Amino acid sequence: MATGRNHRPATSRSRGIPEATVARLPLYLRALTALSERSVPTVSSEELASAAGVNSAKLRKDFSYLGSYGTRGVGYDVEYLVYQISRELGLTQDWPVVIVGIGNLGAALANYGGFASRGFRVAALIDADPSLAGKPVAGIPVQHTDELEKIISDNGVSIGVIATPAGAAQQVCDRLVAAGITSILNFAPTVLSVPEGVDVRKVDLSIELQILAFHEQRKAGEDLGGPPGRRPGEGVHPETDTAPPAAPPAAAVTKRPPEPGNDGDLPAVMPA
Amino acid sequence: MATGRNHRPATSRSRGIPEATVARLPLYLRALTALSERSVPTVSSEELASAAGVNSAKLRKDFSYLGSYGTRGVGYDVEYLVYQISRELGLTQDWPVVIVGIGNLGAALANYGGFASRGFRVAALIDADPSLAGKPVAGIPVQHTDELEKIISDNGVSIGVIATPAGAAQQVCDRLVAAGITSILNFAPTVLSVPEGVDVRKVDLSIELQILAFHEQRKAGEDLGGPPGRRPGEGVHPETDTAPPAAPPAAAVTKRPPEPGNDGDLPAVMPA
DNA sequence: CCCTGTGAATAGCTTCACAGCC
DNA sequence: GGCTGTGAAGCTATTCACAGGG
Incomplete structure (x- = not known):
């Protein structure tokens, strides 16, 4: 690997x-x-x-x-x-892509119009589930993972999309790379290891939400005139604030929070 | 608006x-x-x-x-x-989110495990198609757009996910914002206009692919020892290189390409 | 006078390299 | 000795502001 x-x-x-x-x-x-x-x-x-x-x-x-x-x-x-x-x-040419992992997301991608309209062509859909094999998704029959190498070389594919569960992603990635793929769009929530010369871009849906949550939390805090501070949505009902922190490691109590006014330790169970 | x-x-x-x-x-x-x-x-x-x-x-x-x-x-x-x-x-609390637009992508998002495991809770699925209303997706019944405002205020939702077609996105966005949403994750390929204080993050699947294509094109160019240069996948079969450029505007012929060796004009139909 | 193209100024991010503490 | 925490340096990106062509 x-x-x-x-x-x-x-x-x-x-x-x-x-x-x-x-x-x-x-x-x-x-x-x-x-x-x-x-x-x-x-x-x-x-x-x-x-x-x-x-x-x-x-x-x-x-x-x-x-x-x-x-x-x-x-x-x-x-x-x-x-x-x-x-x-x-590089969109004045046609880029064949394969999508590996035809679950909900893979199917959504296969159906996504934005690809075709931009020089991308879904050359094949690949999934490890044999019961999916042959079934058409977005008009394209799903092929079994066994065919992966053949599909890629037959179609001259250089861009692969990984929409598998996290556990399968690295393995799929390795096979794609070995088969000649040099660009990967990764939807699985994992860091992929690839050799020099292979490009990976990742899209992680939950990361984006987490970034929003960060800012949302800040807004809530500002509303109340305090620093961070946490509070649910519109403040309608108090959500399940998660359990208190793990005990700090023996020494890390030497912590020094960057700004005063928030010693950043216990969750200080949120206000109503 | x-x-x-x-x-x-x-x-x-x-x-x-x-x-x-x-x-x-x-x-x-x-x-x-x-x-x-x-x-x-x-x-x-x-x-x-x-x-x-x-x-x-x-x-x-x-x-x-x-x-x-x-x-x-x-x-x-x-x-x-x-x-x-x-x-x-801000993940020590529970963030209720609504997903608007339950097509392929919306369904994929509703099923996405990464949300629940990170403090996000899908509070509701909303779609404009009345025939979807009541049908469960990922165990959650889809509700009609008419209910949007009520759902949001009843659940104290402050984060909304837009997975509608591009044409509907701004309108949905406006309603979400009017209903009190202050953070939006936008999957529709449009630029959303929102008032001050509302955060928008976007995920555009085709943009990521386009960025990959850019680098892929460069790699292909380097392989051949030249600058840019275009060429499909593994160079197996010559893809449909798109039609030549629109005529430059009367004056823009004054163009001055940044680097020599590629005057960047005609697509110079790609090599085999 | 309008709007592009761009040096120069500024702001932000990453990397280095090492002091400080365990 | 090992590893964190962080000033300082270097680099990238954004913004300013205006020269210059139409």
Whole structure:
């Protein structure tokens, strides 16, 4: 099993384009596509930025990495920019992808229209459950895991999506990589170990919720005029605040909370 | 309809904890939970970092924002740290959430175990399709959109998940916000406009794939010794390279590609 | 005068490297 | 000796603000 390196220099700007910019290009593309469908011929950085949910300075800076595709005093030609961004992202070609793990999520992904419309083609659905084999999901018959290597090489697939349970993910990942996959989108809540040269991006649904909870908690705290402080939803009924903390390790009592006003220890059972 | 501001100072460190750190806390928590289940009592920053897929310096720095919860020469007490991070994230309480849009994705989310295990409780499933009403998904009966406001206030819900088609998302969002929701996890491929004070996080499945495609394209280019260059999967069969670009706007021919060796214009139909 | 493109300034994040404590 | 906690350095990203072309 691979010993996990994933960490490229973080901004390995693959030719001068910062990662942060790359991550926003799909956003711009989506906004531009919408404009294009409405036959809008040109758009200013201000308009496009607001449609994409970023600010215009950032957008202009981002575009400046791609080249000078705008016209001063006018704005950007929508169609032209759609093409340039698509090309930059590699979407002017067709990417076959396989989805491994056809549970609820895998099925949702197979049905997701956003793939097909962006140059991605679901080449195969793969699952370990033999009883699923042959059954069509989103019009595509599910194939058994045994076929994995063959499917990948026959279809020249280089992008794999893992939607299996966490326990199976690393094993699936290893097989995908061995079969020639070099980019993986991982929905399983695990850290995948992959050899150098293989890209992994992860989407973890519960992580996003946890981040929201963090901010939500803060809001609740502010409402009450205190620091953190915890409290459920709309404060309607007191939720099951979890049990008190594990005892600190013998020595860690030397703890020193960053800010006063919250000694950050016991949950101080929440107010009504 | 709200005029969309979302943009907090980007690192509005809600009490000194940087956003980047907050975003990693769930990762640490997951790794720690796994260790806890294996009854591992303590862990070093090195071990934990590798389990979480980050480097140890970053992890230590992250923890230093929470306080000094480790023991020099020893490491961190697993249980204690689980508790501290949970508390920091607001997971020592129970967060009721509603999921709106019970299609494939909504159903997948409703079934997703990662929620329940992290202090989130699916309080209700909501869909606009009357024929779904009453049908149980993941053991929870789907309710009609008409009930949305009532459900939210009755359950004191402050976190909503939008898994509707893009077209319905803003409207649903507005209703959620009007009903008192202050945190939204958006799976619809749209930019949502929300008033000040409401948090939105988005998960866009196709964006992640597009980012992978970008890097994949680069790899393919490097293989061939050239800059970008495009090419499908394993180069097995030549995929449908999309049609040539839209004509540049009269003036934008003044384009100036950042780097030589790729004048970035025509798709130069890919090599075999 | 409008709007792009971009140096310069600022803010934020990561990594280094080592002091301090166990 | 081992490992945490953290200033300081280095790097990336964002924002500002304005030069410059249409």
